[in-house]
Amino acid sequence: MAGNNNNRLAGTVYVTVDGQDYPLVGSFEYSPALVTRETLTGNDRVHGYSEKPVAPHIAGTIRDSGGLSVAAINAMTNVTVVAELANGKIIIGRNMWTVESQTSKQDDATIEVRWEGPTGSVQES
Template sequence: MADTTNRLAGTCYLTVDGVDYLLVGDFSYKVSGVSRETLTGQDRIHGYSEKPVQGAITATIRDSNGLSVADINAMTNVTVVAELANGKTIIGANMWTTEQPESKTTDATIEVKWEGPSVTEN
């Protein structure tokens, strides 16, 4: 077996509710967290406000036979899992698609973005 100790990038495997999708590339993710805004007064910095921010997972997938763009658009409350080359597993729970996806026939690709309350990396 090849030693992959130093592998940082390259392969990525994507599933949604346990179904494999052909990942072309452009995979990215943002873990759930908080957004902070500094609160200033006329006299000094007063502190900050903090709000929750949704996590996001974005991927370009291949429009293969049997894949339905309408089904992707209808995704709500799905679990998105990605296994990265560096050993990380990205898990998005209770995700929904945003932005209506479209298929590009020149290379059979679809850009998909999921958002939700919980995106973690393990």
């Protein structure tokens, strides 16, 4: 699992969903962000910004191993996603659901998965 090496910043990631390990291939990302902002400008100056809520998320590409069910991933609606990062961080997403349609790619047996959740569902520790 993720070690406590102060010099290691990136590399290995271990992901579980409701305690079940998933073989992560890459493209791991997460965001605990609650809002997105856009600067509002006029012809004369910057007027301010607009702010809209966004769903916190955890995403990555997993390997379609023999026992994995793509349909089961698509059916996830209230799961806990835990990621252990190489830098020692633990990312926990609670009450998450999958979004988009998951597709298993034959050429490399990969599936892109994105979990989103309610406000405050993704925490870093």
